Amino acid sequence: MLNLEHIDKTFYRGTVNETPIFTDFNLTVEKDQFISVIGSNGSGKSTLLNIICGSLPIDNGCLLLNDQDITKMKDFKRSEFIARVYQDPAKGSCASFSILENMALADNKGKPFLFKKAVNKDRIDFYRTQLEKLHLGLENRIHDNVGNLSGGQRQALAMITATLTPNKILILDEHTAALDPKTSEIIMELTNEIVTEKKLTTIMVTHNLKFAISYGNRILMMHQGECIIDKCGDEKNNLALSEILDKFNEISIETGN
DSSP states (O other): OOOEEEEEEEEETSTTEEEEEEEEEEEEEOOOOEEEEEEESSHHHHHHHHHHHHHOOOSSSEEETTTTETTTOOOOHHHHTEEOOOOGGGGOOOOOOOOOHHHHHHTTTTTTSSSSOOSSSGGGHHHHHOOOOSSSSGGGOOOBBGGGGGGHHHHHHHHHTSSOOOSEEEEEEOOOOOEEEOHHHHHHHHHHHHHHTTTEEEEOOOOOOHHHHHHHSSEEEETTTEEEEEEEHHHHHHHHHHHHHHHHHHHHHTTTT
């Protein structure tokens, strides 16, 4: 489905701060895979997501989506088929708009903005049904401003709005990192329900090793721009937390940390 082929990316090229991240990096993401991406800081996790979303250009190589070359496609064009949920709950919604208005905006993604009402009243019942799945009572607060919601409620809403319209790929950028442990668990359960129900091809970067092992059907561990662990299916299901921790310890000794 998604192929990253021979990707090169270096920051601050030609300066004393030159930092190579990817050198001839290759990755294939199959349809319906739910991939957890882990790794230490600077391993290339966030850079990978930014390259896929188009917010960061590459130096060499190409990206293919269903055999279509999207290498030079701008990020706003890719957003028509790539949804992204960020670490900061505030980035996934507009605080001064109501829940209803946020959902209406998401519902119109990729459609022309003509001279018509922003909110289609015929869709309100559908929006309430989507909110009911959260079990947070937001369906009864649909006219409340999003700025009045807690971080967990906003992140749950971001998950709903990001997947309201059909997408080919869902990007989760440490989307539970800013939440307390209990809320993180709730958001991950919601994430898994949405990904499973809508059969979304998903790439999730996380620092939570328990989530990385418990959710998804493939796991990647990155280090210095390379995948040093890549397991899927039964191999992923049989992966022990101790094996990952041992790898992290090995890397720490290697790098002198």
